[in-house]
Amino acid sequence: xxxxxxxxxxxxxxxxxxxxxxADAAPGGGPAPGAGGDQPGGGAGRGGGNRRxxxxxxFDPQMFAGMMGGMGGQGGVQGIxxxxxxxxxxxIEDPKAGPKLDALPLGADKRxxxxxxxxxxxxxxxxxxGWKMEAVFKMTDEQTTAAEKLxxxxxxxxxxxxxxxxxxxxxxxxxxxxxxxxxxLRANDILTGDDKGRKEKMDVLAxxxxxxxxxxxxDLMPLYDINDFGQRMALARAIRDKAGKNAxxxxxxxxxxxxxxxxxxxxxxxxxxxxxxxxxxxxxxxNAGGRGRPGGGGGDDAVKPPRPPEADKKADF
Numbered sequence: 001x002x003x004x005x006x007x008x009x010x011x012x013x014x015x016x017x018x019x020x021x022x023a024d025a026a027p028g029g030g031p032a033p034g035a036g037g038d039q040p041g042g043g044a045g046r047g048g049g050n051r052r053x054x055x056x057x058x059f060d061p062q063m064f065a066g067m068m069g070g071m072g073g074q075g076g077v078q079g080i081x082x083x084x085x086x087x088x089x090x091x092i093e094d095p096k097a098g099p100k101l102d103a104l105p106l107g108a109d110k111r112x113x114x115x116x117x118x119x120x121x122x123x124x125x126x127x128x129x130g131w132k133m134e135a136v137f138k139m140t141d142e143q144t145t146a147a148e149k150l151x152x153x154x155x156x157x158x159x160x161x162x163x164x165x166x167x168x169x170x171x172x173x174x175x176x177x178x179x180x181x182x183x184x185l186r187a188n189d190i191l192t193g194d195d196k197g198r199k200e201k202m203d204v205l206a207x208x209x210x211x212x213x214x215x216x217x218x219d220l221m222p223l224y225d226i227n228d229f230g231q232r233m234a235l236a237r238a239i240r241d242k243a244g245k246n247a248x249x250x251x252x253x254x255x256x257x258x259x260x261x262x263x264x265x266x267x268x269x270x271x272x273x274x275x276x277x278x279x280x281x282x283x284x285x286x287n288a289g290g291r292g293r294p295g296g297g298g299g300d301d302a303v304k305p306p307r308p309p310e311a312d313k314k315a316d317f
Contacts, residue, residue: 080217080221080226080232080235081093081217083236083239084216084217084239087236087239087240087243088213088214088216088217088239088243090210090213090214092214092217101162101165102114104165115128115129115130116129116130117130117131117132117151118147118150118151118154119132119133119134119147119150119151120132120133121133121135121136132147133147134147184203188200188203194259195259198257198258198259201257202254202257205250205253205254205257206250209246209247209249209250212246213243213246216239216242216243216246217239220235220238220239220242221235223235224238240280240281241281244277244281247273247274247277248274251270251273251274254266254270255267255270
């Protein structure tokens with residue numbers, strides 16, 4: 001009965017996730033799917049990406065849509081990266097994904113850029129895309145060809161801008177990392193003697209552990225068929241288990257560095273966190289059909305066993 005209830009809740013969440021995820025289906029680099037329909041009224045569709053779930057929210061439709069199979073044939077891969085980011089508490093980005101142009105402060109021009117094609121007429125329904133002007137005006141073949149060439153030229157120029165923005169994002173990210181590291185060093189200087197040495201070792205431990213966690217998805221993703229729901233659920237459990245082991249190892253080393261006078265208090269906090277992880281793992285196994293089977297695996301872990309990566313093909317990450 002509990003298993004049936006869990007499946008029902010998953011299905012209900014998928015309906016909600018599908019609606020929100022569909023709004024994000026349009027890539028940031030051009031008109032949304034459906035934009036520029038040749039017939040007035042035929043170009044209606046969702047676009048603009050205004051309801052993207054942010055980190056720390058109660059429900060991430062992009063993550064769930066990806067786990068359930070995604071939208072438009074690509075949600076599975078993109079959703080896996082979103083799911084891993086939330087599970088690991090860090091950004092795990094798809095190297096193939098382009099810069100998030102829709103995150104730029106475009107204001108009232110955002111719709112013009114993402115929902116209306118070059119040489120377009122806006123459709124004032126908030127959830128619909130604009131039409132190509134060929135659908136509104138009677139144009140000669142030469143005029144139609146000229147409009148299409150302009151759209152192709154715009155697409156090429158936009159790709160250049162996308163790369164420029166991507167490079168600027170990376171540069172700003174590096175500046176932010178350096179700024180944060182600078183202030184952490186200044187904070188460490190507040191400490192003295194053995195305490196400062198312990199804190200510096202804790203910082204190294206944190207960096208090493210976060211680096212290990214950031215590699216989990218890259219290591220595991222080639223072993224699973226992400227187009228299969230059972231395999232995606234098994235991948236989620238594998239990510240959780242690996243991250244849990246990394247946390248357990250890091251916590252043991254952290255306790256060795258904690259000053260003796262505070263060690264007992266830290267042990268209590270870490271014990272509570274470990275119990276919460278175990279409870280979450282048991283809940284995940286039950287909902288997935290494993291009924292809390294010892295060893296962390298679910299009874300219906302995957303439709304087929306994980307497959308090793310093919311030597312002559314690049315993994316899709």
